[in-house]
């Protein structure tokens with residue numbers, strides 16, 4: 017089994033990466049493989065709502081979002097890490113997640129994410145972590161992904177990686193999160209092997225507030 021660790025920071029080896037590294041080490045100890053996916057520093061457009069993904073089966077902008085979706089299809093779980101920028105997820109990460117989730121849903125029937133455990137990890141110098149945590153968790157809650165929790169909200173503090181390495185409670189929170197993720201993945205695998213049926217699918221209802 018494999019967990020994809022998304023580094024949504026412009027810094028390839030920064031604070032977010034350091035926090036994800038602690039989850040990787042722990043997941044590996046638990047027998048779960050990991051792969052880091054860095055969103056990079058190239059400009060990333062937000063979703064333009066063109067719905068071309070319905071026909072194309074991928075996002076109309078052929079950049080790292082489509083690379084990610086291809087890898088997501090093979091993953092069993094996800095940890096999405098992002099620095100906090102102005103009390104929210106980084107702008108590039110927000111653009112990345114909007115397009116990844118929207119195109120995987122409309123263009124791929126949500127197969128990349130359906131029932132796969134997921135968690136958010138936040139890195140901040142000082143504040144804004146809980147609002148960003150809420151923001152990232154909302155993607156999981158809309159895509160039928162079990163949200164994995166820890167012994168505290170999944171955050172680390174620091175302006176540089178060395179700070180994160182000194183954040184004892186933050187690193188502890190990362191390790192607990194990783195062990196809980198590993199446990200859930202093993203339970204899911206054992207359940208399916210033991211004959212537990214996936215949930216019955218019901219035809220979706222789609223309404224808005226003017227009809």
Ligand SMILES: Cc1cc2nc3c(=O)[nH]c(=O)nc-3n(C[C@H](O)[C@H](O)[C@H](O)COP(=O)(O)O)c2cc1C
Pocket residue numbers: 025026027029030031032033098099100101102103104139140141142143144173174175176
């Ligand atoms: C544009 C920008 C906005 C930021 N806003 C916040 C903020 O609202 N709260 C905070 O605590 N840190 C803020 N920071 C600091 C980073 O969140 C923090 O240093 C983070 O740990 C960096 O992670 P990274 O090394 O993975 O990029 C901001 C940094 C930048 C570049």
